Each structure stands twice: as C-alpha cells, then as structure tokens.
Amino acid sequence: MKRRFEEILEECLSAQLEGRRSVEESLSLYPSLALELEPLLRTAENISDAFEGLNPPSHLLDRGRLRFVASATEIRQARHIARGVRGFNRSRKGWRVRHWGMLGSGVAAAAGVMLLGAAILLAGANDDASDSRVGISSDTGSPGRAQFAANFEEFRSQLNHVKLRALQGRVGPADLESLRDVTSQLADSGQPPDAESRQKVEEALNEQYAFVFDLADELPEEQVSQAQDVLITTQKAADDLGIANFPSPPTPGDGATETPKEPPTPTDTPTPPEETAAPTEAPSPTPTAPAQTGG
Amino acid sequence: MSPNSDAHGERLVVDAARAGSDAALSELYTLYFPRVYRYILARTGNSYDAEDLTEEVFMKVLEAIERFEWREAPFSAWLFRIAHNAVISQRRKDGARGRSAPLTEGLALDHQGPDELVESRLALRDIMDAAQKLPEAQRQVIAFRFGAGFSVAETARAMNKGEGNVKVIQHKAIAKLREMVRPKPNAYEEKV
Secondary structure, three states: OHHHHHHHHHHHHHHHHOOOOOHHHHHHHOHHHHHHHHHHHHHHHHHHHHHHOEEOOHHHHHHHHHHHHHHHHHHHHHHHHHHHHHHHHHHHHHHHHHOHHHHHHHHHHHHHHHHHHHHHHHHHOOOOHHHHHHHHHHHHOOOOHHHHHHHHHHHHHHHHHHHHHHHOOOOOHHHHHHHHHHHHHHHOOOOOOOHHHHHHHHHHHHHHHHHHHHHHOOOOHHHHHHHHHHHHHHHHHHHHOOOOOOOOOOOOOOOOOOOOOOOOOOOOOOOOOOOOOHHHHOOOOHHHHHHHHOO | OOHHHHHHHHHHHHHHHHOOOHHHHHHHHHHHHHHHHHHHHHHHOOHHHHHHHHHHHHHHHHHHHHHOOOOOOOHHHHHHHHHHHHHHHHHHHHHHHOOOOOOOOOOEEOOOOHHHHHHHHHHHHHHHHHHHOOOHHHHHHHHHHHHOOOOHHHHHHHHOOOHHHHHHHHHHHHHHHHHHHOOOOOHHHHHO
C-alpha cells in the first residue's frame, strides 16, 4: 500500500512538473488520498517554483559561453600538437615491439663491450659522471617521446587553465606555482623529438612568456615574484630545450620597439612595454587574446 | 522537462560538439549550464560555489568530451556525473571549514517585481536551507528532480538506484521539506 502511494505521488508530481496537470486536478483524480497528497504536492509546487525562477546570472552565462568556446579552440590546438608528437612516438614504439627480440640479443652483446669502454672512458674523463648521464639521456631520447608528449600536453593544459583564470580575474598563487612546475617538468623532458615539435614548443613557450609578462601587470604585489619565477623558469626551459628564438622578436610594423628580455622585478610594479609591444606578438590563439586584459 | 525529450537532436548536437563544432558546443552550454547550475546550487546551497563549480564542470566537459561514448547512459547522465564529482571534490576541499555564503545573494530570479522578488528569495532561502539539512540521498533526489530537471528514471540511473527506491526517497524528502518549511505557529498562537 505504501508503495502504491509513492507511485501515485510520482505520477501526480511528474504531471505537475511537466505542466500537464494542476494540483487540484490530481486531487480530484485521487479523492481518497487527497488529504495525504495535497500537502506534498503543494510543497513540491513551491520547490519547483523556487527552482524555476533560479538562473545563473546572465553575465556569467554570456561570458561563460564565450570562454567555453574559446577554451575549446585552445584545447583542440594543444591536442593537435600533442598528437603530432605522440604519433611519431607510436610508430617508433611499434618498431621497437617488432624488433624487440633482435634488439634484446644485440643489446646484450653490446652491453659487455660498452661496459668495458665506459670503464676506460670514465677513467680518463675530466667531466663528472652526471654530465655524462645527461648527454646519453638526451641522445637516446630517454626519458622518451611519450613522456615528452605527455609533459607537453600537461604544460599546454595548465597554460590554458591559467589563461582561463586570467579571463575571470582569478589567477591565484597555486595557478602560478603549477605553471612553473609543469614548465620545469617540460624542461626536464629531453629534447623535442622533431623539428615540428620543436616549433610547437617554441611557440608555446613564447606564448607563455608573453602571457605571464602581461599578467604580472595585473597581479597583486605578493604574486609578482611568482610571475617572475614563471618567467625565469620559462626562459630556462627554452634554454634547456635548445629554443633559439626566445623570446620571439616583435613583428615589424606593429609599433613595437623592444622585446622584453628581462622579467619584471618583484620589487617594482611590473612595467611591461607599451601595450602594443613584443609580448603580445607571441603566438596566441585569437580567442584568448583578451586574457591579457583581464575579464 | 526531461532532457531526453529530443534524444535524437541531442545526440546530433553532442556528436557535433565531439567533432569540434563551436556552434554545437555553444548549444550544449546554453542547454545545460542553467540546469547544472541549479543542480549544484541545490547540492551546495551556496550561489558562489555554484557559479564556480558550474564553470569548472564545463571545463572538464571540454577536456573529456572526446572520450565520451554513447553506451547505455545518455549524455546528460555523463555530464551530471561530472557535476556530482565536482560537488564531492569541493566538499572535500572545504572540509571542516563549514564555509557558506548567503544563499540568496547574487541570485537572479526571473520576471519578478520587487515584492515578488523578496517573496521568492525568502521562499527559496527557506527551501535551500531546509534542503541542506536533508540526508544526502534525499538531497540528491531533490537536486536531480527539481534542479537538473531529471525524470525518476534518469535520477535512478544517475544515483545507481532502482526507480522504486528513488520514489520512496523522493516521498520522504518532500515530506521532510514540508515539515521544515511549514510556517511555525508563534508563541501567542500556541498558547491560544
């Protein structure tokens, strides 16, 4: 019986929520249950009315929609880049799998020879052991292209996230810290696997540099040093990854007169160049350009 | 009311959004943002959290929509699962802080004059305050049914419960809300 009542309540409630039946009509359909049904249906009516009048603020909806679509474009671009890098890696992995057996025996045979050679080299080398390991790691592609692609994707994703936060005027210390960390991580990923990837990394690092440079102007005093850290880390990442064209020079004819080579100091109020100067020239997907003016 | 009233149309829009159509993404946003917002508001009882979390949910949708697959659950179930997880995650972050902002501040209530607005805000505040005191399952049912506009079947699927069970929870939730929101007689009336 109890179950039956709940079925009836739901039937009346659905009809009411869908505008097919009023409370009175439902009560007339079930007169024997009217006493029990009425207060529940009236309460449901109040809840429904309260929720129906409740909408997100229109500015949130409108600006949010623009940001949503802009972010979609950025994410697609980041994925496109990452897939390019990963595709290269996938074919290489396939090659490795097919030739694993041959490689295994070859490597085993070579290992003995290499150990002997390494011992001789180490005995006579002036460079310390860590430098030697870095050289080998870089030459052989280790820690691997997949790792590089993943780190790059994470870097792009975090950059997009902070750009979105900037649009909302909500960049916080944790955002900048994460951006610095993913940039460091990218710098430690080894060299970009091919020219195309290197180009993408160059664009992304320049984009980040320009973005953070401008962002620093809008940050509260206590976060400026964090922005400076990010800029320094970005510069270092460009150096580590062998990016020559960094920061990218201004495009001729835009009125820019100089390229920011030094990040803003935390003690001074950051004074990036004129609004038309170099940082805005870094490749940046069009929809996010307003990020630098806040939102 | 049900989001599945035009399931075929929804599927076309979702597929186009997955393929990268900005127009389709914009349509999904317009269609679902208010519902996700109301759902989160019903769960958190805080308009500021609802704004932030709803935006966060849609960013997660962007990141994950390529991986969305049409299986048994419709798109809305997938979307509201993300919203549910966002609420849980926010709750964990807030932890024992017990932070809350005035619910009715910043709320936009449509098409109402000043008197109606005040009345609606009072009613809404009462209902939201009461909803926060409901047990979790009851609060979820209210959020899905009235906030997200889900049917009982959709609510059951989203909560991983049987429809009969959801109807029972719904009954209890409405009865409890009625008890809590019902105007209390004042002391004089009680004596009389």
